[in-house]
Amino acid sequence: YRKMETCISPLPDTKQGQVAGGALAKWPAHLVALPPRIASNSLAGIIAETFNTGLKLWEESVKYYKNSLIPPLAKGRYRNIMDMNSGLGIFAAALANDYIWVMNTIASDANENTLGVIYEHGLIGTYQNWYIVILSPFI
Helix, strand or coil, X not given: CCCHHHCCCCCCCCXXXXXXXXXXXCCCHHHCCCCHHHHCCCCCCCCHHHHXXXXXXXXXXXXXXXXXXXXXXXXXXXXXXXXXXXXXXXXHHHXXXXXXXXXXXXXXXXXXCCHHHHHHCCCCEEEECCCCCCCCCCC
């Protein structure tokens, strides 16, 4: 129940004539390039090393998923995936060469707002809160 203007991912501060946040690499290179918000240290606790380590980890994990854990993923059986804890959007970037659409979601009450980083990858994302309500006649 927040007002919409507090939920919109803000652009980084800029000086006149600059690109908000910094210039992006061309598609598809900016999927794996260091996002300007991380390069400028505008996100507390997230540095280039965190991003690069996460990127390598997700690339290896996606290979494992395709080869061992979820073989139909490699065959194109799954077309839509929702990443309910997207973080930096690296999971979606690791699947970029596949014909899979990933919706990246960030909790609206997350400690760190990383939706802007997802946008800088050229990916889509949204805010969401996941509240689970269990209705039972036995409670």
